[in-house]
Amino acid sequence: MKVLTVVGARPNFMKAAPIIAAINEHNERILAKFADRRERPAETIRHILVHTGQHYDDLMSGSFFSDLKLPKPDVHLGVGSGSHAVQTAEIMKKFEEVLLGEKPDVVMVVGDVNSTLACALVAAKITFDSAGSRPLIVHVEAGLRSFDRSMPEEINRILTDHVSELLFVTEESGLQNLRNEGVPPDRIHFVGNTMIDSLLAFKEKAEASIILEELGLRTQTGKKGAGNSINRYALLTLHRPTNVDNREAFLNILAGLEELATDCPIVFPVHPRTQRRIKEFGLESHLGMNGTKIKGDARDSGNRRHGIILTNPLGYLDFLCLMKHAMLVVTDSGGIQEETTCLGIPCVTVRENTERPVTVESGTNTIAGTKKESINDAIRRQKVRRTSGGVPKKWDGQAATRIVDVFIRTYHEKALSRQSLIPQTCA
Ligand code: UD1
Secondary structure: OEEEEEEOOHHHHHHHHHHHHHHHHHHHHHHHHOOOOOOOOOOOOEEEEEEOOOOOOHHHHHHHHHHOOOOOOOEEOOOOOOOHHHHHHHHHHHHHHHHHHHOOOEEEEEOOOHHHHHHHHHHHHOOOOOOOOOOEEEEEEEOOOOOOOOOHHHHHHHHHHHHOOEEEEOOHHHHHHHHHOOOOHHHEEEOOOHHHHHHHHHOOHHHHOOHHHHOOOEEEOOOOOOOEEEOOOEEEEOOOHHHHOOHHHHHHHHHHOHHHHHHOOEEEEOOHHHHHHHHHHOOOHHHOOOOOOOOOOHHHOOOOOOOEEEEOOOOHHHHHHHHHHOOEEEEOOOHHHHHHHHHOOOEEEOOOOOOOOHHHHOOOEEEOOOOHHHHHHHHHHHHOOOOOOOOOOOOOOOHHHHHHHHHHHHHHHHHHHOOOOOOOOOO
16 A cells, blocks of 8 residues: 655644654554565555645754654655645646656645645546546544634635545544534544644653753752753744734734733744744834844843743744743644643633634633733633643544554555545535
8 A cells, every 4th residue: 555645834744743653663563474475565555755845944844854753755846935826736736746656545634734735636636547546535634623714724624624535533523513514424533633642752852852941941940950940931823824914913912912921931933924024014122122133042031021032933842842831822823722732731822713622622722812902811811720621532642543544444445446435426
């Protein structure tokens, strides 16, 4: 069986890494079982990793490959940035050539970024021969819905789910959403969350990060080696176009953080889109920046006792370390709502909705909206929060193993003929 996995943007890497590791473990088990065979046993999986290049900087992509021990991509499409249409179209054009060359049995896409939809759409329409052979399409993190179609990710989620044949769901709301949309139940599998597989696998290793020292947030107490203590700090990420592409919206959010910034330092690793907007809108003084350079050291915050500490985007392990030790996280990211839930760290989501309701219902997340007052109120509440929340069902580090088990079974049951599994009519 030949499985082709697509990654493209930062949040894809931690979702795909555990599945690739589970495929490798599967292969090792099979090879050990058939050690005396000369040729490679048919049960092994040949894996191909395609990187679309939607994210291309070392800080947004390269460093994640080393932190997460991802193999080097077999194919790099190098598409880079562009409008949604240009980026999606470029990926589709280049991915079609790769598919026709590789003819995989399975195409696996993860998450909800433009690369996810572009590659699923190509795979749904391709045929490899006159018999109509085509790959099985697998979507990991299916069924999430914000019910807000102004979000590009919501469009990507809906369309990807409806062209996929195996849908792996992270939380129960996903099951319900897919059922409501008429997706046949035998395609849907509630397996847990591969992003949480990564978190659990790397949680201890993240302790070796020296980011707290670099930012001046861990201080030695007593004599050398006698111990150290971690200062109270909050962690902030903002990158959603609705929050940072409009000056007023961005300023409103910063105003909502003012009170917090007088209480403790706020570490703010700044996404490239957000860095551009800070410059373009002249917001440097609102962020307490000296000039336009991002320095990233608490000790650079001058005479102010607290304030915002800006850094460039951080690698996976450094960011995980910062999340683990934060008093509070403020974010507009999807994945961080899940990671803070798993770590038991209070999270304030600067959005009007979430496609991950389990993080609010049983986790540590609260949806604050994007207005100054509501953000400030949510921060006040979360700062004194006493309950740590619960870890959602099946977020136990085993999601990737369940996924590999299901798609091997499905492949053997249904796809040996390599005929289309997509029904001609929808239920
Ligand atoms: C994309 C995803 C979003 C995800 C986010 C994580 C879509 C529709 N959006 O948004 O769901 O939460 O990734 O970051 O797929 N840039 C760089 N270097 C890079 C990549 C991007 O400088 O390596 C800059 C470029 O100027 C680019 C901008 O960031 O125009 C935005 O990148 P893009 O991939 O278009 O969208 P994101 O905002 O990152």
